[in-house]
Amino acid sequence: MTVIESITEINLPVEKVYTFLADLNNHQQLMPENIYNWSSTEDTASFTIQNMAKLAIAITNRIPNEELIAVPTEKAPFDLELKWTVADNGQGGTTAKHIISADLNMMMKMLAAGPLQKLADHQTGKLKEVLV
Structure with a gap:
């Protein structure tokens, strides 16, 4: 399992960030420009990643003011959390941490690890920017 992490500090209480x-x-505000066809509810989101894939996710686990986990609801190119x-x-x-866990073989890791790290870093950066 490949684990990609990005951390940011936000000057707001945990409850507001959670x-x-x-x-x-709200996650559409955190996405980079190569994400389009965004559709969401409080618990689900679907979108297209330019030149890659369409992805649909749903929140599967919530621990109030601590943790949220979302996983694909449709077949994804690889297992993802x-x-x-x-x-x-x-x-x-x-302290907000975004963790992407992906089941990548060596070839997929070479192709996807960089873009996934970039995505995680972009999302934590945007979170800090949006929550001012």
Whole structure:
């Protein structure tokens, strides 16, 4: 399993960050420009990644003010888990971590690991930007 992580610090309480992340409608704001055909509800999202694939995800696990896990609801090119964790940083703010776990063979890892890291970093950067 390939695990890709990106972390950011946000100057808002954990509850506010979690509430934003808990609604997949908000995640469109975190996506890079190569994501289109976005459609979402609070618990599901589907979108197309330019020159790659169409993906549909659903939140499968919620631990209030701690963790959210989303997985594909349709056949994806590889097994995938998208996780957000939030924790108090001890200064009234939040440490938010985006973890992408993907079951990649060596060839897929060479092709996909870089773009997945870029996606995770983009999403944490946008989260910090949006939640000001």
